[in-house]
Amino acid sequence: MRKVSMLDFAKVDAAADRIAARAVRTPVKQSQALNEALGCQVYLKCDNLQKSGAFKFRGACNALLQLSPEQRQQGVVTVSSGNHGAALAAAGQMLGVKVTVGVASNASPFKRANMQRYGADIISIEPGMAAREAFLAEQQSRDAIIIPPYDHPDIIAGQGTAALELLEDYPQLWGLMTPLGGGGLLSGSCLVAEHYGAFCYGIEPELASDGKQSLQTGEIQPAMPPTSICDGLLTSLGKHTFAIIKEQVTDILLVSDEEAAAAQQLVDKTTGMWIEPSSATVIAAIQRYPEIFREKSIGVIISGGNCTRFT
Known part of the structure; x- marks a missing residue:
């Protein structure tokens, strides 16, 4: 197997063993009504049912478990739009680690x-x-232990465990799909997909398409202004995540905010789950690009459910 960056499938496999006693092995659900609406067989890996309500708990737990007792006593710092901060705090509660989070005012x-x-x-x-970078730079100058939201080997390996569980249960899947923000979930999923011989797609909002632009130019592009309703996907790629994605992702597909909102409603109607617009991008992409996914068996990571029903 080709080794990319400092990560490979073995790191994801090790992370799965490390977090097994603390993370939820989330269910995989299917809906006949959703399958009929999309024209393919969709396997929903429901990480909206993960601890803290999102897949982010996996990476946060994996990272904190590898700190020394002295580092745990010191506490950690991060930045987050919400899900990573909650996940790190939830893992910190379990392990006795104080967590400080820089959070945008909006x-x-x-x-x-x-x-x-x-x-x-x-x-x-x-x-x-x-502002995120300035906050972290200030914290780093104070020798704080930084656990970033996505661009960290331990975070990537932990996030990849969602895809690993899915493909362990359904190894016949043609492909995987995940939302794309900073790339922790997608890069971890790419490592797993390559191991199982599956295709792997990242899905991004049109209003935050820096990942697609990065793939096209071969260089990390800056994040676009934070205007999309997909608030969990408004960050640029990192050096670790991009190193994997540019080598292993099948493609990055774009969807509009309107398509994501409609997909959010479709998932609610057919499954009863109210998921974040960021999560709904994967369903929106199947609707927008039927020529790619028609009659295929697709595993999708439902990345989170931390939103009110009327957002």
Whole structure:
């Protein structure tokens, strides 16, 4: 198997063993009504049912479990639009690690409350990548332990365990699909998909298409202004995630905010699950590109459900 960056399938497999006692092995659901609407067989890996309500718990738990006792005592710092912060705080509660999160002032109130529910110390920062980077640089100057939302080998390996569980249960799948923000979930899924011989697609909002542009240019492109309703996907790729994605992803597909919102409603109607617009992008892509997915067996990662029903 080709080794990409400093990560490979073995790191994901090891992460699965490491977090098994603490993370939920989330269910895989199917809906005949959804399959008929999409024209293919869709296997929903429901990480909206993961601890803290999103796949992010996997990577956060994997990262914290590898800290020394002294590092755990010191505590950790991150930035987040919500799901990573909540996941890190939830894992921190389990392991006795204090978690501080820099959160944009315009972040979802639902997600902010979720972070606070797990005991995160929240520091408000301005929206956008520049403010995130400035906050982390300041924390780093104070020798804080930074656990970034996606661009970290332990985070990537942990996020890949969702795809690993899915393909362990359904190894015959033609392909995998995940939302794409910073690329932690997609890059981890790429490592698993390659191991199983499956295709792997990343799905991105048109209003946050820096990942697609990065793939086309061969260089990481900056994040676009944070205007999409897919609030979990508004970050640029990192060096670790991009190194894997550019070599192993089948393609990055774009969907509109309107398509994501419609897919969110379709999933609710056919499964009873109210998922985040970010999660719904994968369903929107199957609707927008039927020529790719028609009559295929597709595994999709439902990445989170931390939103109010009327967002």
